Amino acid sequence: MQNRLTDPFELKKYISISESEEKDFDRLEKFFSFGVTPYYLSLIEKENPNCPIRLQVVPRNDELQHAEYEKLDPLAEDENMPVKGLTHRYPDRALWYLSHHCAVFCRFCTRKRKVGSSFETPISEDRENALSYLRSHSEIKEVILSGGDPLSLSDDRLIEIIRSLKNISHINHIRIHTRYPVTLPFRITKEFSEKLKEFFPIFLVTHFNHSRECTDDAKKAIENLVKHGGVIVLNQSVLLKGINDSIDELAKLNYSLVNMGVKPYYLHQCDEVFGSKHFKVSIEKGIELMKQLRGFHSGITIPNYVIDLTGGGGKIPLPTDYLKKTDTLSYEFENFKGKKFNILK
Ligand SMILES: *Cc1c(COP(=O)(O)O)cnc(C)c1O
């Protein structure tokens, strides 16, 4: 973390940066900080302006274009916040922002309004208030530790929080959302993983977007979690233009994840956050891609394609229409190869 690159002007020491790219770096930083670990930087192809890793971290002037439908807080998380740092949108689960720091600042981040800002760093009083809320709301069965990135906290702090949650009898299980296995896999040590074992089952949802992120180091991190921590590891990806919006890449990514022991959970339609239009893939295309996955590839490799509705509507699945017709007697289905089947009611 100490060796992170946080000045975008230093990028040109490591990868080729054009003058036109560089000219907006100052303005871009006002909207959203820049930051990358040496590890993640090393995955960038130096001379390729379209490298899928580069596109995720190097600021682009496109971010300064704000489409009229884009929002600062697209999921209205700050409105659904009964106590500071906790979003309680769905009846039985709550999302808790433990840190607003991340190893790498992803250019498409939904929370760019606060991620990387030191003003937003939760203090211990915020944590106590959130814990009291969770204790007094017995309908909450799951707490999702999120951020920023919750693994930006020290092992001890994180374990202390998990222990407090485990002591609340109505909490069924705990989930951690983190991108460290992708951006700084060395954070996931054997020692850290072993500390999680006591709290089984811990579900950890990570965030790989491209098969090139599935490196030996990432694989080691996952192995630590699974073998030493008994952690169940899932992945959510964002469908991103020019990064993973092709059938070949999506299939490759999902197979690489399963090969590492990670179950693809969600494929997200990109949230409508300020300055994200250049990452946006149409829903029609997303549905078409999902259609080309299902049936042709192992069901274990297939995530659910979802959109989180702008305005705080929550996540809904984006369905592929296999059910073509229904009448009083039968259903007409189309299978993955386009062949029709009638099934009697
Ligand atoms: C995404 C999200 C969750 C988790 O939803 P799942 O469908 O259970 O993965 C919970 N709370 C909020 C506010 C969310 O945005």
Ligand code: SF4
């Ligand atoms: S790791 Fe997650 S929270 Fe952090 S910048 Fe990337 S998308 Fe945003």
